[in-house]
Amino acid sequence: MPPRPAATLAISKPAAPPRTRTEALRLQIADEIVSGALEPGTPLDEQELAARFGVSRTPVREAIRQLSASGLVSVRPHRGAVVALPTPTQLDDMFEAMAELEALCAGLAARNMTVPERRGLEELHQVLRALVHEGDPLRYHETNEAFHAAIYSGSHNGYLAELTLMTRARVAPFRRAQFRAAGRLGGSYQEHDLIVQAILRGDQSGAAEAMRAHIGIVRDAFRTYAGAS
Structure with missing residues (x-):
């Protein structure tokens, strides 16, 4: 079925909500992992990432935690975080x-x-x-x-x-x-x-x-x- 014409609804596009630093970092790192720029097993050093993106370590730490919940990062006790793609x-x-x-x-x-x-x-x-x-x-x-x-x-x-x-x-x-x-x-x-x-x-x-x-x-x-x- 062809889509109905856009003129049938008078709407305006909602403005995109501003991203937090943590969200911006999470999306950037996720893109690099999924695209292969960051390969599985690559260490994710909080201090290096903070320096690279010009932020404190706090949003970096939270972004890594969220990426871990998505399965893109493996956080190892006392050993730091590494890239970990699903098979x-x-x-x-x-x-x-x-x-x-x-x-x-x-x-x-x-x-x-x-x-x-x-x-x-x-x-x-x-x-x-x-x-x-x-x-x-x-x-x-x-x-x-x-x-x-x-x-x-x-x-x-x-x-x-x-x-x-x-x-x-x-x-x-x-x-x-x-x-x-x-x-x-x-x-x-x-x-x-x-x-x-x-x-x-x-x-x-x-x-x-x-x-x-x-x-x-x-x-x-x-x-x-x-x-x-």
């Missing part, structure tokens, strides 16, 4: 779990979303459309996070939403990297359109299947990006 099998398992959790959220959202929630989802979808035309992968990623979170919330199952958000945090660096692949923003938007239209018509199974397919494509796009890095 391809572990990453496949993570994406498989992510696909099933998000499919369940999308199906329940098709059944349970209120009218205002559906309108909000449409608005986010149209913001993403504008960002595709601008070719802005960073803003697209930020709005994409809000788009998926709206679907989790729209499931009206708090436990499922919490579990899905936790899993997404683990996979987030890899999902973010795939937006650097050529043509990926437009592809992501078209996949979202199938999800949105299924939710709007209350098609529970259709929304679940569209979301499951979307996450599978995200996984494949990351593989392509990683193989070319």
